[in-house]
Amino acid sequence: MSGPAATLDLEAIGFAEGAHVLLRRALGHLRPGARLGVRGTDPALTVDLAAWCRARGHRVDCPDSAPDEPVRAWVTCGHAESDRWVGAERAGNAGPTQLADAPPAHWGLAARGALIEAGGPGAPYDLGQKERVWADIAPMLYAQAAAAQWDPATAVPWGTEVELPAEIESAVVQVMTYLVENEQAALVLPARFLARIHPHFREVLQLLAVQAADEARHIEVFTRRATLAGNMLGTSSAGGRLSLFTLLSEPDFSLASFLLSVLGEGSFLSLLAFLDRYAPDPVTRTVARLARHDEARHVAFGVAHLEHQSAMDPGLRGRLRAAVEHRHDALVATAGLNEDVFDALVVLAAGSWEPRAIAAGSQAVRQLEEDMYVGRVRRLVRLGFPADEAAELSALHTRNFM
């Protein structure tokens, strides 16, 4: 026989008040086969104790109750409490360094670094490999993004008197209408990928979530500017919507992020800078500037993620090239940019209907297209494309800009 049995006095505490916490702690110190005497005055103690022990493989014996018997039940430890964690594993390290290259699906939604009990469900994350989703810049960009959130209600000088000539106001409304349509695509796309990425890469999920929230704010402020003077919204072209449809129908995360962030949002950086420069009123200028700051982050993540991936996967550039060509072929019969948007940009840059001003506005829009083209070439070169190929691909990008 072993030495004197251990005892635990629960006093008046029942299972509803946490008796199991004390029991688990006491049993955790015992070897299998050892006995624990349990004392306590809760009327339901023996019933609850029996159920709790049965579920965990411990045996319970209740002595004949006698007024002078302080022990109400003897628990024989069936297996060590720590046995539950046999076969458990750590879900990697908590921090963003030393990420797993291919975290198992059964780590699922567990916190990164948690001790994972064996036997959970295998959750279906088809984007489960580090090289397909990660960029080392993601944690830093997420922190920046969280700190840079602005309030649409107060960040824009909505109270400013905006009284523009009717045709200039219409041009602003048309551009805002176009922006809202494109922002909606930019919101939906990261949101669709979010649920497919393994939560082990949580900074990427957090970053994409904030990116979607950024786009939600852009939609809000562009809509609010469009309707500021009480006008109806402008037009939406079939070609523009087809361009965005080809973007949203790309199922591969890296290719979609290339088309959206590197090429599309990259082009929008130039467009928003153009609107900042030629805005006819402070509200238009502010919404363009606020959106541009956010877009710069979206582009930075897209470029960093693809740079990372292209360094690991020499075949990537061929697939990126094919994605641009495929999209170009799908859009070749469409007009590309909505003519109403093009003309509105000319009018905004012109600032008046003087023929010479319109000529200067046209020249400014041609310069905008050149700036977009050059920006795309620069980003493509960063991804490792030779200069001539980067130039060719930049020219094949959708005329809808996004």
Ligand SMILES: [Fe+2]
């Ligand atoms: Fe946006």
Ligand SMILES: [Fe+2]
């Ligand atoms: Fe964006």
